[in-house]
Amino acid sequence: MLTDRKVFLIGEAIEKIMSDVQSGNVERIPLIKASGRYLAEDIVANQDVPAFDRSLYDGYALMAQDTRTATKESPVVLEVIGHFGAGAVFQDEVKKYQAVRIMTGAEMPKSCNAIVMLEHVTELEIEDKHYIAIDKQIPVNEKVFKKGAEIIEGTLLVEKGAKITPGIVGLLATFGYNEVLVGVQPKVGVLATGSELLEVDEPLAPGKIRNSNSYMLMAQIEKVGAKPLYLGKLEDNLEKSYAAIQQALTQVDILITTGGVSVGDFDYLPEIYNRLGAKVLFNKIAMRPGSVTTVAKIGEQFLFGLSGNPSASYIGFELFVRPVLKTLLGNEQPYLMSHQAIITEDFRVPNAFTQLIRTKVKVEGTNLFVSSNGLNMSSSITSLVGADALVVLPPSDSGYVEGSAIDILLLSDEGQKNCYFTT
Amino acid sequence: MLTDRKVFLIGEAIEKIMSDVQSGNVERIPLIKASGRYLAEDIVANQDVPAFDRSLYDGYALMAQDTRTATKESPVVLEVIGHFGAGAVFQDEVKKYQAVRIMTGAEMPKSCNAIVMLEHVTELEIEDKHYIAIDKQIPVNEKVFKKGAEIIEGTLLVEKGAKITPGIVGLLATFGYNEVLVGVQPKVGVLATGSELLEVDEPLAPGKIRNSNSYMLMAQIEKVGAKPLYLGKLEDNLEKSYAAIQQALTQVDILITTGGVSVGDFDYLPEIYNRLGAKVLFNKIAMRPGSVTTVAKIGEQFLFGLSGNPSASYIGFELFVRPVLKTLLGNEQPYLMSHQAIITEDFRVPNAFTQLIRTKVKVEGTNLFVSSNGLNMSSSITSLVGADALVVLPPSDSGYVEGSAIDILLLSDEGQKNCYFTT
Numbered sequence: 001m002l003t004d005r006k007v008f009l010i011g012e013a014i015e016k017i018m019s020d021v022q023s024g025n026v027e028r029i030p031l032i033k034a035s036g037r038y039l040a041e042d043i044v045a046n047q048d049v050p051a052f053d054r055s056l057y058d059g060y061a062l063m064a065q066d067t068r069t070a071t072k073e074s075p076v077v078l079e080v081i082g083h084f085g086a087g088a089v090f091q092d093e094v095k096k097y098q099a100v101r102i103m104t105g106a107e108m109p110k111s112c113n114a115i116v117m118l119e120h121v122t123e124l125e126i127e128d129k130h131y132i133a134i135d136k137q138i139p140v141n142e143k144v145f146k147k148g149a150e151i152i153e154g155t156l157l158v159e160k161g162a163k164i165t166p167g168i169v170g171l172l173a174t175f176g177y178n179e180v181l182v183g184v185q186p187k188v189g190v191l192a193t194g195s196e197l198l199e200v201d202e203p204l205a206p207g208k209i210r211n212s213n214s215y216m217l218m219a220q221i222e223k224v225g226a227k228p229l230y231l232g233k234l235e236d237n238l239e240k241s242y243a244a245i246q247q248a249l250t251q252v253d254i255l256i257t258t259g260g261v262s263v264g265d266f267d268y269l270p271e272i273y274n275r276l277g278a279k280v281l282f283n284k285i286a287m288r289p290g291s292v293t294t295v296a297k298i299g300e301q302f303l304f305g306l307s308g309n310p311s312a313s314y315i316g317f318e319l320f321v322r323p324v325l326k327t328l329l330g331n332e333q334p335y336l337m338s339h340q341a342i343i344t345e346d347f348r349v350p351n352a353f354t355q356l357i358r359t360k361v362k363v364e365g366t367n368l369f370v371s372s373n374g375l376n377m378s379s380s381i382t383s384l385v386g387a388d389a390l391v392v393l394p395p396s397d398s399g400y401v402e403g404s405a406i407d408i409l410l411l412s413d414e415g416q417k418n419c420y421f422t423t
Numbered sequence: 424m425l426t427d428r429k430v431f432l433i434g435e436a437i438e439k440i441m442s443d444v445q446s447g448n449v450e451r452i453p454l455i456k457a458s459g460r461y462l463a464e465d466i467v468a469n470q471d472v473p474a475f476d477r478s479l480y481d482g483y484a485l486m487a488q489d490t491r492t493a494t495k496e497s498p499v500v501l502e503v504i505g506h507f508g509a510g511a512v513f514q515d516e517v518k519k520y521q522a523v524r525i526m527t528g529a530e531m532p533k534s535c536n537a538i539v540m541l542e543h544v545t546e547l548e549i550e551d552k553h554y555i556a557i558d559k560q561i562p563v564n565e566k567v568f569k570k571g572a573e574i575i576e577g578t579l580l581v582e583k584g585a586k587i588t589p590g591i592v593g594l595l596a597t598f599g600y601n602e603v604l605v606g607v608q609p610k611v612g613v614l615a616t617g618s619e620l621l622e623v624d625e626p627l628a629p630g631k632i633r634n635s636n637s638y639m640l641m642a643q644i645e646k647v648g649a650k651p652l653y654l655g656k657l658e659d660n661l662e663k664s665y666a667a668i669q670q671a672l673t674q675v676d677i678l679i680t681t682g683g684v685s686v687g688d689f690d691y692l693p694e695i696y697n698r699l700g701a702k703v704l705f706n707k708i709a710m711r712p713g714s715v716t717t718v719a720k721i722g723e724q725f726l727f728g729l730s731g732n733p734s735a736s737y738i739g740f741e742l743f744v745r746p747v748l749k750t751l752l753g754n755e756q757p758y759l760m761s762h763q764a765i766i767t768e769d770f771r772v773p774n775a776f777t778q779l780i781r782t783k784v785k786v787e788g789t790n791l792f793v794s795s796n797g798l799n800m801s802s803s804i805t806s807l808v809g810a811d812a813l814v815v816l817p818p819s820d821s822g823y824v825e826g827s828a829i830d831i832l833l834l835s836d837e838g839q840k841n842c843y844f845t846t
Binding site for chain 2: 047051089104107118157167168169176178194202204206207208209212214218223236263264314366368412
């Protein structure tokens with residue numbers, strides 16, 4: 001069972017996975033369900049915004065030139081010939097020394113070119129007619145939001161691949177996108193291996209632990225924006241496991257297994273990949289935790305064989321599965337966002353492999369700091385609870401000292417175009 | 424219609440809203456649906472983790488003292504008396520100079536206290552019996568994950584109010600939480616006012632704009648974790664609007680309206696609050712955009728009267744509605760996270776009110792920078808598209824210059840306990 005495995009650098013492994021992954025199918029869905037999905041079309045302005053000159057305030061629409069001579073001592077008096085609100089259109093002609101009472105958002109009457117706010121006029125009533133007195137000159141375009149001042153028709157507003165945020169939802173509504181083209185959510189199956197695993201609702205028994213990785217992975221899949229499918233657990237039996245995986249592959253776009261990829265006597269996945277005729281891209285990576293992470297493909301279908309250890313499984317998902325899912329969804333920033341941060345403690349453990357430490361980010365002043373978060377063991381589950389970044393420690397004989405600026409990967413939904421790890 | 428309004432500081436307004444808001448109802452839901460919800464119970468370890476001494480690697484369990492004398496020149500040879508994997512329990516007695524082949528995660532056989540990895544032994548077969556030769560001393564507890572080494576029973580793991588992340592899902596599964604107690608999602612209705620509003624699928628018409636705020640707000644409500652309900656739009660007619668709002672209040676926990684709260688002739692909400700017997704907490708805030716934001720209460724039920732302008736509505740939601748919803752959900756960090764960042768441009772517009780500028784955060788080196796994002800007008804929708812922070816500019820005669828460190832509020836899901844704005 002002890003076969004030699006070629007060790008891949010993290011960047012090489014990701015490169016191998018991502019080399020021919022392309023965005024997946026698209027579908028048109030109602031805008032009301034689109035929040036959080038990924039745009040599969042560029043959003044181009046199909047009209048000017050505003051689509052017409054409109055009033056920015058409640059006030060009076062007038063011709064600026066009529067107020068040319070207005071002063072405190074000698075105000076200009078205009079006749080108010082009408083009154084309308086947003087949504088209506090004032091049809092009558094407005095002549096010299098006339099004004100129209102207008103509300104915020106309403107379209108400017110033809111021939112008017114400025115607004116005076118309600119607060120800045122004196123209202124007069126003379127022989128049942130309404131007038132306003134204005135005691136200062138009003139400039140042309142005052143308080144008018146001009147047609148196209150915000151957006152000109154034809155402007156590219158949001159590029160394909162963007163995550164649909166509340167702001168983008170508002171923009172889509174503005175331009176009349178009642179439906180929107182988005183990436184189809186890939187269906188990702190999760191199968192755990194190991195006869196030590198109990199279901200979550202089973203009582204603990206000697207030698208057994210509960211299947212926590214599957215639930216964690218399903219939450220990770222959902223967070224990325226794909227659709228998780230729980231497929232249960234495999235027994236430590238080669239024939240049954242093989243049949244279960246064959247069956248699983250017909251149900252999902254991508255299959256994640258946890259455990260069974262190491263060199264243990266019951267680690268059947270290498271043999272199952274073999275029987276399936278799957279092409280193993282790699283089965284050993286120069287990283288801790290998760291060095292036994294294995295990725296295989298049958299045609300275009302991925303089989304991710306993550307470690308059975310919780311932290312290794314979590315990190316394996318974020319580094320290797322996430323970019324595939326994000327790309328399939330149509331997102332062009334599929335990789336974890338990388339930054340630098342100052343470490344607030346020593347990381348002294350020498351290691352020949354790159355270490356990924358679960359950490360918590362803090363901002364003090366305008367600077368980013370990180371500190372480690374619980375036990376740094378691949379079997380640790382508590383270290384994941386408050387973690388929002390991975391510190392990347394390259395191989396080192398001496399480790400790293402407090403106060404150094406170190407690269408980190410944010411465990412947020414924000415992504416970047418290029419992978420932090422290079423080949 | 425021009426009534427005097429008392430101007431509240433942002434902090435005063437938030438204080439008035441939040442003074443008697445408490446966490447809402449709770450419900451028990453399946454773990455598989457719990458990701459993203461808020462814990463309504465402390466999670467305390469109901470067992471040690473590990474629950475038993477377990478092997479960290481594939482190897483041989485043995486008694487460390489048997490290897491005391493092992494050297495390269497004179498290896499110790501142990502008889503292999505059995506073989507088992509994770510999930511099984513080795514029942515036989517292991518005696519001196521005996522070992523058991525064991526896989527990662529399996530419970531240590533009684534009397535064994537160390538693991539030697541597969542890679543570090545030489546396997547021998549003598550007269551149909553299996554032996555291993557070990558050429559160095561193995562310390563006690565080597566490669567053993569001791570009972571309770573990660574978590575001791577009774578430890579408080581996650582506090583009530585935490586958002587359930589994938590890591591917490593894994594933790595809950597580990598401890599057998601097949602169901603989990605979470606805050607009930609409040610139902611939030613959205614009603615737009617203004618006869619200028621078209622539905623998203625209607626073609627543009629003179630003087631009209633599409634109802635973008637409602638869709639944006641529904642996406643914001645969903646992002647916060649509550650349940651949005653679209654209630655359509657009110658006409659510019661007092662009686663009909665009053666009836667529609669009365670009806671809406673029976674359907675939802677919280678009602679958000681957009682528009683209709685200013686001093687315009689068709690701004691009916693002040694009169695409707697009056698007829699409903701609602702208590703208006705405030706109707707004018709020293710902020711831009713959104714100075715006319717109004718909040719009223721009928722008993723415990725909130726009516727948020729946000730501005731009809733997109734940016735003002737967006738920001739009004741984040742500052743005033745978000746903390747109420749997060750608190751009802753049971754989250755004890757309901758306020759936008761505040762940091763400092765360096766501004767990469769001048770903000771020179773003097774203002775007597777606090778300005779909130781939609782900005783984009785960038786990290787360079789370990790420092791946070793922000794730059795403004797599109798038109799800084801309350802009516803702007805494009806400024807919201809890529810915004811991930813609000814720069815807070817206190818009232819100033821001269822504005823702020825590039826390179827200054829300025830307070831920002833992150834538009835992320837992360838929150839903080841105390842409100843940035845104080846009274």
